[in-house]
Amino acid sequence: MSKQHKTKNELIQEITKMQREIQGLKKTHENLQTLFNVAPIGLSIVNEEGLYEYVNEFYCKLYGYAPEELIGNHFSMIIPPENKALLIKQHKEFMKNRTNTTKEFKVINKKQEQFTVLVTSVYFVDSDSLPKKASYVIDITEQKKIEDIFRYQAYHDSLTGLPNRKFFIENLNVALEKCSKHNHMLAIMFLDLDRFKNINDVLGHSAGDLLLQSVADRLRKSLEGNYIVSRFGGDEFVILLPEVYYIDSITKTAEKIIKLFDTPFLIHGKELFITSSMGIGIYPCDGRDPETLIKNADTAMYRAKADARGNYQLYSSSIDLSAFSSLTLENDLYHALEENQLVLYYQPQVNICTGEIVGAEALIRWQHPELGLLTPDKFIPLAENNGLIIPIGKWVLETACIQNRKWQDLGYPPIQIAVNLSVLQIQQNDFIDTVTHILRASKLNPNDLELEITESIIMKSNIEDLMKLNKLKQLGIKISMDDFGVGYSSLSNLKNLDVHHLKIDRSFLYDIDLNSNNCAIFTAILLLANSLGLNIIPEGIETQNQFDFLKKILSFTSSTLQLKVNTENLHTQNNTQIITENLCAKIQGYLFSPPVPADQFEELLKKRKFEIQ
Template identity: 40%
Template sequence: MVKKGMKLYQTCCATVKEVEQFVKNHRLHEKKKVYISIFAHEKDERLKREIIQKVQQLLPEATMLQMVGGTFSNQVIVSFMILEEDEASTEQLDEMRKQIEISEQYYKSLFEHNPDIVYSTDLQGNFTSVNPAFEKVFGYRAEEILHTNALDYIKKEDVSRVRRYFYRALKGKVQQYNLEIPTKSGEVYLFQIKNVPIIVNGEKVGIYGIGRDITKQKKAEEKIIYLAYYDTETRLPNRVKFTELLNEAIAEAKKEKRSLAVLFIDMDRFKIINDTIGHYAGDEIIKQIADRLRKVIPDGSYLGRFGGDKFSLLMTQQVDVQRIIEWAKKMLRAIAVPFIYEEKEFFITASIGVSIYPNDGLDAQSLLKNADIAMNRAKQQGGNRIKLYSTKMNEQALYRIELESYLRKALEKDEFFLVYQPLIDLETGAIFGSEALLRWNHPKIGLVSPTEFIPIAEEIGLIHEIGRWVLKEACTQTKKWHDLGLGPLTVSVNVSATQFQQPTFLEDVKWALNVSKLPPHCLNLELTESLMLRNISYSIHVMKQLQALGVKVSIDDFGTGYSSLSYLKSLPIDSLKIDRSFIQQIHEDRSHIAIVKAIITMGYGLRLKVVAEGVETLEQMKLLKRLKCHYAQGYIIFKPLAADEFEKQVMKRERMSNL
């Protein structure tokens, strides 16, 4: 504390001009007796000498009390002690020195002993001082960094933000903000920075910055947040985080009017694993399960863990029952692969329950509850299965699963058969061939529509095997009719896109012809427009090879594609089959008459035969005759017939034509 009769003036200066201004502002040149103390770092010797010279010019009568060194880099502390008496006694001078030293130590502690980084800049943001903590943390020596701009040491994306804080501080407003700052070695620390203006004699001359390292604090906070929202063993979102994600997804789905699916996946009888090999081993297997599920879940999905052996999945893209079932089955298969722990195999199955937004709930709690209910139903039925909360959807899904299971065995159990729909020549009325149509009669569920089982067969890879059987059966039956003297009947066989794209398709056709001994020109393969246009160059290549064998090629459902006309002239085909949608409305819509007429005319121009399918009335057949369509098939002529019934109809027609 400064004693009575003494006055202490103190300033921290970086330039001679600041000292000069300080002396003038405090009118020190008017004081009777001034004692001066200068405190400066050894590195600032030049600045110290310049300040001494200036002070001696301004205060020629002043007494230099002491000049000491320190670590207050690039700043000089100048202390002026004024006595009210004219002269100071030795005792008073000692007291002055003591007071000045105390004051200077207080002043210097701001920099030297502060564990936080402390720095100052001029009005342009150039460093004018840095404390030892700054040098230690960032790895820069003071002489490296002084007089360089502070903005050069932060990330580019933070420059504009920090510049705003700097100018706000210059306006007199203390600024506080968090900033990541890289060190010289490249490490990054998070600091809580405070900027305050440096005011000398009422004038702002720069900025002081004080920074506290909060990196550890931030990491601790992040860890607390992580523990609150994520499962530590699997690193998956926990119940709280998953529910939060579900709420966000529901809000988006509501705006976009789309569906979501929530799946609960619970391991069956997992308690046995824990009781047998212990909870630690059980946790290791749970981690493996989480890893397997991560690898098989669809895009746009979020996997979570609800504790124990229960997982949750949120599906947000292309949500339909069929796709849900497909992905759920993938997850069941992934879990069913044996787990290895300490050289032992463990077999695990799971039960999956599904709820769908908005049908099974409009909020997170309802969807989670209903998925849980569905999962428990799956467990009650023995586990290792999928159950949908919606009864109707569940029945559809179960029916499809059941159908797939039966379909895999249908061929070996001889459950498929063919029916033949006669094709007639519209000019003569004679039956010249048939279209072979696949049917499936299952002993339990009865007749199954091809529209139901063909897509499943394509999806699970059975269509190739079934297609081979159809080709052989149709060719064999047609050759039998030839041998019975029914004439050179032809047979048309539909080819699916998946079957046609098989590299072995051409060999399958050759095999069927070879086994049946049917002349190749009596076989007609029907391909859809979309099938051929999927890979036009490959399709043309295969069709040319078929024609080289003598096999006929026809475009089925013509008129429903998009680009057929531009490719038609280059396709190696023998006939066009007008799609039934045009025939059915040929009397009701004049535009359909125009389309049918145009197709027939085009067929004649390209020397192609034209077949009308789906003929159901006499009026349709008469109109097609007038338009000079070559062939027709449909219910008004014949429904699809079993092989023996087809024989009878051909024989009957022959007898009638001979009368």
Template identity: 40%
Template sequence: MDKLLDIRKKEEGKKTSFRIVSMYVLLACLLQIANKMGASYLSFSLMIIVTAYLLYMMIQRNIAKVNQIETLQLKREEQKIRSTLESIQDGYYEITMTGSFLVFNHSLVELLGKVEKELLGCQIADFMSAEDAKKLKQAYQWVAHTGTAVNCVEWEVIREDGTRKCVEASIVLILDAQDSAPTGFRGIIRDISDRKDSERMLEESRFRYKSLVDHNPDLVCSFELNGLVTAINPATEKITGYSANQLVGTSCTHLLSVRPRSTYVRPFMLAKKGLSASFEISIAHKRGFPVDLHIRFVPIIVDSQVVGVFAIGKDITEHKQAEETINHMAYHDALTDLPNRRLFTDHLTKSLEQAERGRHKLAVLFLDLNRFKYINDSLGHAFGDTLLQTIAKRLLSSVGHHGTIARMGGDEFTILLPVLKQESFILFIVKEIIEAINRPIVIEGLECSVTTSIGISLYPNDGQDAKTLMMNADSAMYRAKESHRNQYEFFTPTMSVQASERHTIEQELRKAVERNELLLMYQPQLQFETGQITGVEALVRWLHPKRGLVSPTEFIPLAEETGIIIPLGEWVLRTACQQNKAWQDAGFAPMRVAVNLSAYQFKQANIVQVVADILHETGLHPAYLELEITESVAMQNAKQVIGTLEELKKLGIQVSIDDFGTGYSSLSYLRSFPIDRLKIDRSFVNDITSTQGETTIAASIIAMAQSLNLEVIAEGVETEVQFEFLKNKGCHEMQGYFFSKPLLKEDMTGRLASIQGVS
């Protein structure tokens, strides 16, 4: 703005000089006129002076008036220029050739973060890095040299507070008005920080998108609206086996074998309308194997218009296979791969619907393996599992395509014969099954034999629905098992009554513990030399309110089959320990109480903790508790059994092998068992006097126990002959009716009192 004023002053000086020269010329003319007229020089001089003065005053007034007008015009122009510069949102600058600020607007002051008065005299290079200053200096030199203005020179403003602004500047050379010599530079400096941020965000967004697509493990393809592929990501190449060159420009229909085409065409049409849609499809990999995909079509929208379609696909091949495996497992038995109860029931329900429509019969067979529990307990679960797998294969071979075979669990199988035109066909299938199962089975070098009991129910005679038919076939199977094994039974109405009674007994047994219907009886174990009672065996009985005293042979198998044996066994153990402690507290001589552990109890993972807790709860010293396990239980998994027995022995209790001689014990394992005594099974004792073989076995057991430093006790001693034989062979402890039958706790207390003299 000061530059503009200087120009104006120079022009005004020129005008004043012109006026003075003009006045002198006028005075000279007047003097010549006066000389020609002959006027006196003094008078004329006075006239000239007055005239000159008047002329001068007139000129001065004109000059002042002109100056006033021009000054106002100049101020107006200055205000216009200043107003224009201040209205510019970008920074305006004028600098010297050396870079010092001369002219600037307020926008530039704000951009540089300076106070206006501080900016005068500052160098433009003060607000940038050394590298940017070097770059800008080269630009100014080029403009000064060529006289050509430049635009869009980018650099970064560094403000006093440390903040930075990205700017874009223009550079125009300023020339002197008279001699056109370069005097400085002017231009616009624009803050482009927001634009740079937007560009950076756009670039970052582009890289994010590229990273999302390129590194996405899922298939990503873009399609034109006509269905042709425009781009694919690397995952697509991996999933399909085809390269981008092989797929771009195609419609990928050579990958799709699915029919109907609407499976993928309809979702694509929805995407073209702006709606995303998903579906599952199987494609053919380049190598030929199928790949299952879950595809979602997503519209590509630009300016509110759908310009293409994205396909985002996840490879669900493994998921599908896992789903099929899980589904198979949900409906098939894990051991035999036969249908399980759920699938069998579904098949039976559908077959019943077909039988009703076709007015034909169908049959349900329920079969159970005889002696399986004994084999499984004695030879181990691995042996039992192999046996079940063998039976399953023989059943498939016997039934073939005529029906559906399922495993219900354990050793129970069901068979559905869905179309039955003649009942004689049932007998044909049943006989095939019986003969197949009866054939000897060799597993791990051991030969075993099992038989089966089969129950049969018919639709519509024996039931109209799946549940009834299966229940009635089950009832018929139990009748076959009870009456004559290795045979079959057709269902009769009386069987349902018996099955109902069995169910009722099961329910009553579950409540027997809660209702205090169970009781223990104690059979004394005597040392014959002293006649002293060294222990008692606790025997459980069920005192039913209506049935009276129920033998354990009736309810123990049912308890084991239904799982009731676990709570029942704990009750027996706790009650026996409590009673033994009560006898000791009453002053009787300490003795052991023997409690039999069933196979189901012994297999419990927490059996050691259960025994320890009961001993702690009752206060009985562990030395006065003896746990009996059968020989078959001991040999199921000898190494595992030894580990459990060792843990039990650490508690301080005694352990005996019950029913010894009936199983398959080997001497090597018997040496390793941490046991205290062997109990000779009553079957050998009963036939001691009549069978030479039993006599030899009993004598051998006693001799073997003595060689192993084990005590031996015989059960079931009922006659004096048996007693004398056992005594002579070295058996020092016995129990049986020869000494005493099992006694109630009150009677046992009286017996102890009479022997020990305790009142």
């Protein structure tokens, strides 16, 4: 027989060997299959589309599904609805990047019960060169519960359940970073129970513990939001106000906490009255790191105890609260215009002889969402410092002109609307264009607009800027000098700028009926204005006595000047009225009306005039 052909015995041997190898492979496969199924690890294989192709018994047991309920379906069936989109996106990124990962996931079983798993995902290519993802899943729900318990114990006080010092310090560090980034304050309140040692000594430590628990519960319930109430130990409670914009909110919170102790605590069936003392440290004034802030708040607390128990004390007794308020107010001002928080009020200007409403001064107010209605002295200086006065001033002028035109369209007699200007507005290259554009857009007659400036504006303006005002005057717009008498009161100012009116500051009229000096100054201004052909507007008339005395001065000055009047006018008006109106055509003040919103001013226009006594 040829050596190229195997004998029957050789073939039998080879077949027998192959059968043994096949049996071995089967045994290995069975062992692996058994291992996959009995191992306390869920195993799944999904294809590129995310469809299950294989799941082991433990995986099915873990999620409560039979194999046939999973195979061919998308893996997202075990993902909570709120996370489906994110997990599907991550699967696509995984198949694209081919990078193995280990992550924790929240999943749901067939009963829609949620639990936590640790999933290790491995990318591989099968025998058909198709990409697959194998995932090894471990249920770590119990482990997470234990971790949560340990974490809670590590960060909370065992007696009261409040956050402890460790929790407080970590959150304080986070809050300090936000303060630095977003330019706001935070406050730390260090609270200590007054004479707590006496309670422990007299009533026992169990009563002391119950009191601490009651205090913690009362603080927790009363301080909601993002405040953090913690217990540092003993009878020391520390409170974090992580985001503060106004000093008022700090002091109001402090007062609220102190008042919590007005109500007695019920301990072992008996009422127990106790007070607390509190110290307050504020970032950045009293420190910029946790240690300094807490130390200073603690120091302030001992000051409060020494002063009078049952109160609070700021660490910096000389703290410049207005500086902090200005800082936060300036931040808010950037949003005031775009969020329609600004509003105009109007104060009537009245003919001194007839009581008719002949004009109005437009006065800006800020309807702040937290601080309420703010007058211009609270925010206009800030606007002038940061340049916001330009858009704000334009808004005021535009709103006042539109409103004046609206009243005229409703049939009310035309009146002059007075608007205050800032030097920054006048210095703008497009100042004249801005004013004329607003007049055209609002269809307001230039004669019905009066622009008010102060002497300081003239002092800060160059000739070119003053020429802008003169050009506007040539269009028919009235120019008046506001607060005359409190600034430089320079005659050269009046010469350089041809104004129509001088508005006499209210400080000269406040006690004009009692102060001879103010009376003499006012009379001198009257004579000066008359010699320059100007008309005065007294503002700040608040009482009938002031008004009566003002009329006496005007009458005396008129007779002294011996003003000549047109014979034609004498036929229609009495001589005294003409002389008075030449000196002082109109006045304004609370005697007639405070500044009021547009709708309330319209009610005044309906009456047309005030009764002049």
